[in-house]
Amino acid sequence: MHRSANDQYLDILQYIVEYLGMPDRTDKRQQAALLQGMLDLLILRTLEVGPLHGWGISKSIRQMSHHVLNINQGSLYPALYRLEAAGLIEGKWDTTSEGRDAKFYSLTRAGRKQLKNENDYWLLFSKAVNDVLNGT
Amino acid sequence: MHRSANDQYLDILQYIVEYLGMPDRTDKRQQAALLQGMLDLLILRTLEVGPLHGWGISKSIRQMSHHVLNINQGSLYPALYRLEAAGLIEGKWDTTSEGRDAKFYSLTRAGRKQLKNENDYWLLFSKAVNDVLNGT
Numbered sequence: 001m002h003r004s005a006n007d008q009y010l011d012i013l014q015y016i017v018e019y020l021g022m023p024d025r026t027d028k029r030q031q032a033a034l035l036q037g038m039l040d041l042l043i044l045r046t047l048e049v050g051p052l053h054g055w056g057i058s059k060s061i062r063q064m065s066h067h068v069l070n071i072n073q074g075s076l077y078p079a080l081y082r083l084e085a086a087g088l089i090e091g092k093w094d095t096t097s098e099g100r101d102a103k104f105y106s107l108t109r110a111g112r113k114q115l116k117n118e119n120d121y122w123l124l125f126s127k128a129v130n131d132v133l134n135g136t
Numbered sequence: 137m138h139r140s141a142n143d144q145y146l147d148i149l150q151y152i153v154e155y156l157g158m159p160d161r162t163d164k165r166q167q168a169a170l171l172q173g174m175l176d177l178l179i180l181r182t183l184e185v186g187p188l189h190g191w192g193i194s195k196s197i198r199q200m201s202h203h204v205l206n207i208n209q210g211s212l213y214p215a216l217y218r219l220e221a222a223g224l225i226e227g228k229w230d231t232t233s234e235g236r237d238a239k240f241y242s243l244t245r246a247g248r249k250q251l252k253n254e255n256d257y258w259l260l261f262s263k264a265v266n267d268v269l270n271g272t
Contacts, residue, residue: 129177132181133258
């Protein structure tokens with residue numbers, strides 16, 4: 001049987017969703033994972049450019065998003081702790097340009113892979129929302 | 137003083153954010169609002185086409201998103217109840233094409249306005265995330 005381009009597209013989507021192990025983040029139990037994934041994505045992305053301390057990460061997200069996204073400290077530091085415990089980032093104490101001690105975080109190899117996974121998931125999710133908004 | 141196009145752009149963003157009354161949905165306390173807003177957006181959008189019952193709404197979201205977004209019943213029905221209580225949608229009992237009684241929901245005038253607000257917020261939010269992902 002001939003398979004249309006649309007069928008192949010759906011197969012690719014299904015593959016991505018299964019690969020990421022996140023079949024249904026719109027399920028209520030998965031909503032926390034959706035938000036956590038978005039936050040992880042933003043943090044990992046800023047570290048792709050180079051090591052940053054906590055304050056530098058939130059500043060970078062704020063600047064790159066043209067002051068739309070402001071990650072508050074109460075969300076950022078638990079996320080950094082969680083990402084470090086999961087081996088996705090690693091922290092090293094160093095001195096800032098202002099002479100203060102701070103923990104500088106950098107991406108691990110597993111972190112780079114997770115960044116790609118979360119990036120793929122965001123593209124899938126945001127495209128799906130846009131499809132609903134723009135569809136007929 | 138000359139103001140750049142970028143300054144004007146930031147002003148417009150600021151205006152939208154203040155207008156919507158959602159200055160910082162990345163704040164932990166606002167995360168529930170972010171998810172609720174996304175779900176409301178999807179539901180209101182499907183009703184823009186015409187009245188639907190609950191099952192029709194989730195089917196429509198699933199189809200329009202090419203089977204990526206599956207709203208489970210435990211999220212959908214509380215959302216419909218909340219949207220109706222807020223006067224954004226109104227339900228009328230009618231008979232489905234299969235001869236069953238079902239409550240058909242349609243957009244109110246306030247619902248159309250809210251759809252536009254949530255749509256604007258989604259565009260602002262998703263653009264900001266994409267700016268972080270694609271920025272340097």
